[in-house]
Amino acid sequence: MRTIDWVPAQGDSPEHIRLIDQTKLPENLVDLRIDSVDTLIDAIRRLAVRGAPALGVAGAMGVALAVRGLPDDPAADPAADRAARAEIDALRAARPTAVNLAWGVDTALAAYDAGGPWAALEAALKVRDDDIAACAAMADRGAELLARLVPGKPELTVMTICNTGALAAVEHGTALGVIEKLHTDGRLARAVACETRPLLQGARLTAWELDRMGARYDLIVDSAAAITLARGGIDAVLVGADRIAANGDTANKIGTFAVALAAQRAGVPFLVVAPESTVDVATPDGDAIHIEDRGTAEVVDFHGVRTAPAGATAVNPAFDVTPVDLITAIVTDTRVVDTAAKETPADKPAPAGPAD
Incomplete structure (x- = not known):
């Protein structure tokens, strides 16, 4: 069971975040499909996804959502870049006490600044994989x-x-x-x-x-x-x-x-x-x-x-x-x-x- 994961694009279905809706437990085990940063922020604020490590993963994957489809060079579409960064700022502030959310956002955003959208996704997937290894340790x-x-x-x-x-x-x-x-x-x-x-x-x-x-x-x-x-x-x-x-x-x-x-x-x-x-x-x-x-x-x-x-x-x-x-x-x-x-x-x- 993975609480949160990244789902690659398949056929007509674009890439997205899948997470367990923890507000439905213990009665029902329900998955949420997260297609936008706004939807992710809502899930975080109402505690559909929670817990410091999971929030770090959610923050990193949220950045990947925000910048997907953008050009590698932000200067090629500055308006889209500004809009994505505004979404990312809102995501970072969604839960102020837990530091992992901001850390996950900052990790993937730094990767985006250095290498574009694919780098942000790679960083987000690394945050996910590192969490699995960290919990075992x-x-x-x-x-x-x-x-x-x-x-x-x-x-x-x-x-x-x-x-x-x-x-x-x-x-x-x-x-x-x-x-x-x-x-x-x-x-x-x-x-x-x-x-x-x-x-x-x-x-x-x-x-x-x-x-x-x-x-x-x-x-x-x-x-x-x-x-x-x-x-x-x-x-x-x-x-x-x-x-x-x-x-x-x-x-x-x-x-x-x-x-x-x-x-x-x-x-x-x-x-x-x-x-x-x-x-x-x-x-x-x-x-x-x-x-x-x-x-x-x-x-x-x-x-x-x-x-x-x-x-x-x-x-x-x-x-x-x-x-x-x-x-x-x-x-x-x-x-x-x-x-x-x-x-x-x-x-x-x-x-x-x-x-x-």
Whole structure:
């Protein structure tokens, strides 16, 4: 299963993006055909496609959509080039907190500037392929780290929040990718998934993925995470990230900060698993991360059913920031940043070369 992919032209069908509409899950597995940048922006804003790695791929492929059919030399049709760049600017700004979207856009746009539309598509396909390899590397590295952090236990019970599986990437996930690796290796006793307000991405998506892989799991409401950790029995917490600042502060789905506080109190390792593309050394710390507020509707309504009094308003931050001192380690596709030992993403550079 690929969450997002590029479909080449076939007969009368032009090239386009195919992605799973995550708003339809878990009831229905539905593909969306994305033929325009405007349609892609709509899919991103309504969370039909979401998750930091998948957004990076979507951003790169969106650039390929915007410039398809343009001449190799922008000067040959400056009006078309300006129109495409306006679309690309709008795409880049569609989700402000997750750095991967802007990174994917910038990667493919740089390729277009250097080599034209075909170069942009090649760059987008490389972003896709690199994500598949990166998720495999993170799964291996995260599973190895857990063996060191929790020695002597043949099977682990782990907690996670939001969705960080294949649906958040291309074929395999980040934090949930590590959990999948534990499961396939026979090392997963049970996963405990927070339902994740306000859109229940844990209940709708993570539970769906855990069910498909045949893993044992339980759902808990977000507010039960602290007592679940305090009671014991959770060996580690694994979360993803939408932006990792230079000092290691990490933005992730709302509720992650509270889980990190509870994990520290319980003495449970708290791991952030995300690709190198999520590390943003240009953002010095968590205070500099813009937190998207998604408005009232997602809180006072659910699936079209009103759950709050008419006229009620809501503060609805989609993300929060977990300070680096609550994080045990950051696992990427190329390295482990030992934040417990005061390492930061900025002062421990990623090794050169491809992910292993």
